Amino acid sequence: MFFTTSHAAFSVSEYAEKMSFVVLWNVRIFANKNVMADKDYSIRQKQLAVFAKAMGHPARIAILQFLAKQETCYFGDIHDELPIAKATVSQHLRELKNAGLIQGEVEAPKVKYCINRDNWQLAKELFRGFWAQCLCKKDGCC
Secondary structure, eight states: OEEEOSSOEEEHHHHHHHSTHHHHTOEEEEOGGGOEEEEOOOHHHHHHHHHHHHTOSHHHHHHHHHHHTOSSOEESOGGGTSSOOHHHHHHHHHHHHHTTSEEEEEETTEEEEEEOHHHHHHHHHHHHHHHTSOOOSSTTOO
16 A cells, blocks of 8 residues: 655555654553553554544545545635635645645645545545444443
8 A cells, every 4th residue: 555745655654654753653551560661553543643633623624525526736725715714724734734635835825735645545444444443242332
């Protein structure tokens, strides 16, 4: 499985190695007798969390829905199309771009952006796998 940044294509593991979030996501848990043990999240868990965090604001969901409907890259001021304050549009676009969900130029005066189709597909697969997990083996477990 491959996905791209604005500069190159990488496999999931190659991309994860290049992303700074891999180093930052170590979790320390207490084991017996207060001894700390390092546990790392999987690459798929980290990537899913990056996508989920980027999508964690209604304005960003609206931006993604708007861009997903476009046939080509969008040129213009997205705040004219959506109920998003002009002052916050660039920050929302930057978050989506940093997560790899969109690509293009998000800094004025060059404003052109679209869905990153490869990462969009990766996000669909990761979320589908996450939601498809069986939570309960028995009826009425909760």
